[in-house]
Amino acid sequence: EDKVVQSPLSLVVHEGDTVTLNCSYEVTNFRSLLWYKQEKKAPTFLFMLTSSGIEKKSGRLSSILDKKELFSILNITATQTGDSAVYLCAQADYGQNFVFGPGTRLSVLP
Amino acid sequence: SAVISQKPSRDICQRGTSLTIQCQVDSQVTMMFWYRQQPGQSLTLIATANQGSEATYESGFVIDKFPISRPNLTFSTLTVSNMSPEDSSIYLCSVEGGSLGYTFGSGTRLTVV
Numbered sequence: 001e002d003k004v005v006q007s008p009l010s011l012v013v014h015e016g017d018t019v020t021l022n023c024s025y026e027v028t029n030f031r032s033l034l035w036y037k038q039e040k041k042a043p044t045f046l047f048m049l050t051s052s053g054i055e056k057k058s059g060r061l062s063s064i065l066d067k068k069e070l071f072s073i074l075n076i077t078a079t080q081t082g083d084s085a086v087y088l089c090a091q092a093d094y095g096q097n098f099v100f101g102p103g104t105r106l107s108v109l110p
Numbered sequence: 111s112a113v114i115s116q117k118p119s120r121d122i123c124q125r126g127t128s129l130t131i132q133c134q135v136d137s138q139v140t141m142m143f144w145y146r147q148q149p150g151q152s153l154t155l156i157a158t159a160n161q162g163s164e165a166t167y168e169s170g171f172v173i174d175k176f177p178i179s180r181p182n183l184t185f186s187t188l189t190v191s192n193m194s195p196e197d198s199s200i201y202l203c204s205v206e207g208g209s210l211g212y213t214f215g216s217g218t219r220l221t222v223v
Contacts, residue, residue: 034212036211041218042214043153045111045211048211090153097155098143098212099155102152
């Protein structure tokens with residue numbers, strides 16, 4: 001069974017800190033790796049990564065994929081309390097099969 | 111990206127009853143996905159719903175417990191049948207958004223008492 005592993009599972013930082021969240025996957029027929037932020041119920045889309053080594057950025061968030069080593073990282077610089085959330089990564093294959101990781105619960109303290 | 115209207119947003123139900131959750135998408139989509147998120151857990155795919163055919167269920171989920179309708183390309187329902195407290199979860203529908211990834215409905219928080 002495909003497996004997506006995230007680390008750490010929880011993280012507490014102070015505002016202004018930089019955090020790196022990790023996601024590793026084991027999958028055949030890989031299509032893309034996605035990152036989501038979940039604050040209440042519905043996850044909101046952050047990034048979709050399909051190619052190795054190409055960093056995607058959105059404001060203070062950035063992400064990169066390493067298809068050789070089968071992992072991705074999500075960086076958040078200058079964290080703010082509004083970044084507190086669960087960050088989920090998910091891998092999708094060409095069969096539209098989706099597997100989510102357990103998530104990293106990030107708490108940013110003022 | 112597509113906008114999904116999901117309802118109800120929450121409900122408290124008696125055990126043994128059923129609840130139908132609706133998702134309306136503002137554009138036509140081929141596939142819709144239904145997820146469950148149990149307390150403290152990640153998202154688990156229940157089934158994939160294609161218009162005009164029976165839904166495809168993941169291991170551990172069966173049609174009798176989670177019947178799905180997909181009458182057209184913009185709408186789908188998921189019913190949680192004969193509920194027990196173990197069904198208390200957040201239920202989410204999702205559609206593919208191309209380069210924008212997958213979009214989720216706002217979720218339904220179900221509590222079974």
